Amino acid sequence: MGIERPTTTTYKICVGSLRECLKEMALVRGGSLLLSFAVVLCMNLAASASQIRVGYYAWSCPKAELIVKKELNKAFKASPGIGADLLRLHFHDCFVGGCEASILVDSTKDNIAEKESPPNETFEDEVFDVIDTIKKRLESTCKRTVSCADIIAFAARDSVVHYGGKYYSVPSGRKDGRKSLINETIDLPPPTFNLTQLTALFALKGLNRDDLVTLSGAHTIGVAHCPSFADRLYNYSGTLKGDPSLDYVYAKKLKRECPPGNTVNEVDMDPQSSLTFDSSFYKAVTTHRGLFTSDQTLMSTSATSYKVYQYAKNPNLFKKAFAASMVKMGKIGVLTGKQGTVRANCRVINYS
Structure with missing residues (x-):
């Protein structure tokens, strides 16, 4: 299926309003991201982002x-x-x-x-x-x-x-x-999204698949509430069963901490080091211990799984890449x- 070229009017809508642009251009057709829209969006993001700079407050508020x-x-x-x-x-x-x-x-x-x-x-x-x-x-x-x-x-x-x-x-x-x-x-990307869905959503923000894998590493710190992953334990894809891709021992542990219907309890997203910014999150994902569907889906293609393995083996590589992707994310729609x-x-x- 060919990709329609947006009209001049459509370009104006894209620059001015994301939601109107989505309505006008029908973002996803046959599962493929509309390339022309992504280009226009990235141009808009770059135009705004170019006006922010390191040291902006050097004179107006140096401290x-x-x-x-x-x-x-x-x-x-x-x-x-x-x-x-x-x-x-x-x-x-x-x-x-x-x-x-x-x-x-x-x-x-x-x-x-x-x-x-x-x-x-x-x-x-x-x-x-x-x-x-x-x-x-x-x-x-x-x-x-x-x-x-x-x-x-x-x-x-x-x-x-x-x-x-x-x-x-x-x-x-x-x-x-x-x-x-x-x-x-x-x-906001929900924890139930798969790789295709996440990739499309990140592309809307001017972020690529490498950014997706890298920024997911933020889950190396912090906690999650039980409802955000309960479907993986009790009703995965409407089957009334758990997600078969989830490590069995890890699933049993999660079930103890999050019994059916619990909406209050929290679990560490990275049990190995929940208050340390390291690459243990990626090690967990390689062993089917990603907490969210959106975590474990990073292993669903050879390109993304390769990146996961790289970060799991090289914490410094991950930290450097995370810093770069954070700067990039921080320029969205400024x-x-x-x-x-x-x-x-x-x-x-x-x-x-």
């Missing part, structure tokens, strides 16, 4: 990143695992409307915000409280200068480093968005200049 780091160190002492959620916060922000801090916005009587969606309800209040604390410190030092979106990006980087990952310079200069809608969280704003309160939208 910005130091303030973030100091406040995070206090948070790590009070709650050792909070960095995993701060890293996840960056993912969930960037994948929904771009890296513009929409995930931090509170709902109002007139609008239900992103944080109310099921994928985001698992964030503890302390995660948002930490961002609030950092923002207050920055506002007292550099009023209306450092965006909430950049705070999230800095906090994610510092969390990776705290657990043993590689330091990377974060391009900054993002502005905060002026909307946060619960229905837009459909862009707002710069007058496209956005700098919120004084990360929970409240500035409409002016």
Whole structure:
């Protein structure tokens, strides 16, 4: 089947609105990603991303990143695992409307915000409280200068480093968005997606399959709630049985920790080292101990499984690649200049 060439009007829609573009261009046809759309989207991402840079606050707020780091160190002492959620916060922000801090916005009587969606309800209040604390410190030092979106990006980087990952310079200069809608969280990749589905979704964000394999390594830290993988234990693909690809011993352990119907319990995503940023996640995946379907599916092609084996054997290779993919992800749909704003309160939208 041939690929239709988008009209000039379609290009304008693509640049202006992802959702309208999907409707107009029919994203997937016969299981293949529409190449022309991906090219246009990547052009749009590059145009915005080119306006952010490392050292953006060198003159306007030179201590910005130091303030973030100091406040995070206090948070790590009070709650050792909070960095995993701060890293996840960056993912969930960037994948929904771009890296513009929409995930931090509170709902109002007139609008239900992103944080109310099921994928985001698992964030503890302390995660948002930490961002609030950092923002207050920055506002007292550099009023209306450092965006909430950049705070999230800095906090994610510092969390990776705290657990043993590689330091990377974060391009900054993002502005905060002026909307946060619960229905837009459909862009978040669910843990039940297979490789084809994940690849298509990542391509929409300007990320390739190598980025997918690499960024999945974030699951080397943190915990998961039982409902996010219960289908693999009790009703895989509607069979009323467990996922046959899941290691039997590991499955028994998970069933003990997550009995049928449990919605409260949590398990470590990487039981071997849940608070260490290493490559043991990939070792688990090679032995059929990936917690999510979206984890284990990384072994479903020769190209992705090769990358998994590479990372499993070479932690430094993984850490370097993860840092690069994080910088790339942090450029998704960024707002710069007058496209956005700098919120004084990360929970409240500035409409002016």
